[in-house]
Amino acid sequence: MFGFWRETRLMMVRNLTRWARNPAWLMVGLFQPILYLLLFAPLLDSLHMPGVDQGNTLKSFTPGLLVMLAMNAGFAGMNILDDLHDGVIERLRVTPASRLALILGIVLCEVLIALLSSLLLILAAVPMGFRADWPGIALLFGLLVLVHTMMVSASYAVALAIKDSNALAAMASAITIPLLLLSGVLLPLTLAPASIRTIAHANPFFYVVDAARALASGEFGNPDVLRAFVIVGALAVLALLWATRRFRQAVA
Amino acid sequence: MNPIIETRQLKKEFRVRQSKERQPQIIEAVKGIDLVVRAGEIFGFLGPNGAGKTTTLRMLATLIPPSSGQATIAGYDLAREAKQIRSCIGYVSQAGGADVTATGRENLMLQAQLHGLSRRDAEQHTNALLDVLELEALADRLVKTYSGGQRRRLDLALGMVHRPRLLFLDEPTTGLDPQSRARLWDEVRRLRADGTTIFLTTHYLEEADALADRLGIMDDGLIVAEGTPESLKQQIAGDVITFGVKSSNGTRQKLEALFCQQPYVREVHPADNQIQLYVERGEENLPALLHLLDAAGLAVQRVALTRPSLDDVFLRKTGRSLREEHA
Numbered sequence: 001m002f003g004f005w006r007e008t009r010l011m012m013v014r015n016l017t018r019w020a021r022n023p024a025w026l027m028v029g030l031f032q033p034i035l036y037l038l039l040f041a042p043l044l045d046s047l048h049m050p051g052v053d054q055g056n057t058l059k060s061f062t063p064g065l066l067v068m069l070a071m072n073a074g075f076a077g078m079n080i081l082d083d084l085h086d087g088v089i090e091r092l093r094v095t096p097a098s099r100l101a102l103i104l105g106i107v108l109c110e111v112l113i114a115l116l117s118s119l120l121l122i123l124a125a126v127p128m129g130f131r132a133d134w135p136g137i138a139l140l141f142g143l144l145v146l147v148h149t150m151m152v153s154a155s156y157a158v159a160l161a162i163k164d165s166n167a168l169a170a171m172a173s174a175i176t177i178p179l180l181l182l183s184g185v186l187l188p189l190t191l192a193p194a195s196i197r198t199i200a201h202a203n204p205f206f207y208v209v210d211a212a213r214a215l216a217s218g219e220f221g222n223p224d225v226l227r228a229f230v231i232v233g234a235l236a237v238l239a240l241l242w243a244t245r246r247f248r249q250a251v252a
Numbered sequence: 253m254n255p256i257i258e259t260r261q262l263k264k265e266f267r268v269r270q271s272k273e274r275q276p277q278i279i280e281a282v283k284g285i286d287l288v289v290r291a292g293e294i295f296g297f298l299g300p301n302g303a304g305k306t307t308t309l310r311m312l313a314t315l316i317p318p319s320s321g322q323a324t325i326a327g328y329d330l331a332r333e334a335k336q337i338r339s340c341i342g343y344v345s346q347a348g349g350a351d352v353t354a355t356g357r358e359n360l361m362l363q364a365q366l367h368g369l370s371r372r373d374a375e376q377h378t379n380a381l382l383d384v385l386e387l388e389a390l391a392d393r394l395v396k397t398y399s400g401g402q403r404r405r406l407d408l409a410l411g412m413v414h415r416p417r418l419l420f421l422d423e424p425t426t427g428l429d430p431q432s433r434a435r436l437w438d439e440v441r442r443l444r445a446d447g448t449t450i451f452l453t454t455h456y457l458e459e460a461d462a463l464a465d466r467l468g469i470m471d472d473g474l475i476v477a478e479g480t481p482e483s484l485k486q487q488i489a490g491d492v493i494t495f496g497v498k499s500s501n502g503t504r505q506k507l508e509a510l511f512c513q514q515p516y517v518r519e520v521h522p523a524d525n526q527i528q529l530y531v532e533r534g535e536e537n538l539p540a541l542l543h544l545l546d547a548a549g550l551a552v553q554r555v556a557l558t559r560p561s562l563d564d565v566f567l568r569k570t571g572r573s574l575r576e577e578h579a
């Protein structure tokens with residue numbers, strides 16, 4: 001067990017170092033979500049929508065943005081393709097280290113950076129008038145760990161299977177856009193016809209968005225919260241196992 | 253000596269789907285090989301590109317599963333004990349596998365620690381290797397700034413930083429200048445002297461000849477010959493005489509007929525613009541052959557007398573020359 005966490009940490013540090021060496025990359029990753037907030041949130045103020053508390057658009061939109069960020073993690077697989085093509089993954093695979101530990105270290109590095117970016121986003125929202133229940137936000141970050149783990153792992157699994165960054169980017173867009181529209185992040189699904197609402201129930205992000213909004217208001221007892229944790233937790237484990245399986249077989 | 257690698261009918265098939273055909277095609281990259289590598293030797297796989305050398309190496313290094321057959325490496329079963337095998341081996345692929353966005357030292361430290369070395373041991377091994385391979389001055393530079401030869405030395409270091417008992421090297425000197433190549437050969441010999449078994453592939457005849465204690469010559473997924481370079485060359489009795497001829501007129505056919513009649517000529521191998529003979533006592537019989545040609549009024553462009561090389565062995569076993577590929 002000690003060996004497992006050591007291997008995970010070694011891989012995490014290796015990838016964090018790589019990020020740190022590329023400041024431009026890091027800046028875009030960290031500050032892009034704030035741009036969303038600055039450019040999109042003001043539009044919400046002048047909207048009049050049923051089902052949205054008029055005085056509180058920021059309170060509903062900010063948690064949504066955090067979830068939207070997690071969808072961007074669908075593109076994370078591009079980062080592993082360089083390693084695959086340079087033979088780094090094969091080199092790692094010839095060591096006796098646990099395959100799960102190796103992939104988990106890389107995934108956790110991405111998750112850590114995403115959480116940092118989420119934190120910056122929350123901090124930027126406060127001066128704009130965002131008020132939230134802070135213990136709720138803390139628990140929301142716990143949910144975000146699972147959401148990011150799920151997305152990053154799935155993206156790695158697909159990347160290692162198709163081995164082509166262009167194909168991965170096309171696929172990630174094709175999948176994340178419907179996930180986004182059917183999650184209620186941008187506009188509440190209460191506006192949608194019944195048929196679309198039914199489809200949305202198959203989207204894990206639909207539950208995540210509900211849970212995120214509930215947590216931001218401090219509604220710990222809301223059943224949406226538990227439901228999101230269970231659904232996303234299970235999917236995160238499955239995605240991680242899937243990525244490990246692809247990693248085990250990955251050949252340059 | 254104990255065998256460190258033993259394979260029985262090791263086979264690898266790839267399914268290749270061609271765009272136009274619906275049916276996936278099955279390509280037999282390795283067609284069932286039996287192989288023994290002894291502890292402490294440098295074993296070389298010689299063969300043209302596409303012969304199945306790399307595929308075999310990757311199977312033995314636990315990277316791809318065999319389609320069928322068995323292998324035992326360092327006493328462990330390849331199918332069931334991959335993790336134990338990984339603790340005993342090092343592997344340097346053709347691509348190398350260094351992370352170009354990290355420094356040489358970081359690469360080595362990570363590899364050593366993932367092999368289970370403590371931080372202190374990893375540091376000690378890394379420093380010792382950087383010293384031996386003369387990479388110290390570059391150790392803290394990003395790998396993307398290294399030259400080809402420096403990069404290849406780091407690749408080698410990555411394969412051996414944990415001091416494995418068995419080291420796989422896939423085409424270790426491809427693309428290197430002669431100086432870097434000689435240096436890498438020295439390193440490989442030094443490793444063997446320290447007790448490491450080395451299994452390498454190459455398509456360079458000189459490399460196989462100079463470096464390997466024993467060789468397997470591979471062609472089209474099979475081992476066509478196996479032995480020490482000397483014993484392989486001795487299978488070709490006598491010397492090699494090569495006549496350069498113009499292929500246009502009938503001279504070549506006449507020459508062939510004439511050569512075949514001589515009792516001391518063992519084999520005649522005609523090629524595009526040359527004829528190769530395996531001859532007993534080449535030094536003595538070459539003048540006699542030239543007299544015969546004179547008397548028959550047949551002209552040759554050039555003539556060469558050589559000892560048999562590994563290429564002659566390859567030619568004899570496969571009917572093709574290894575050199576043709578690079579010509």
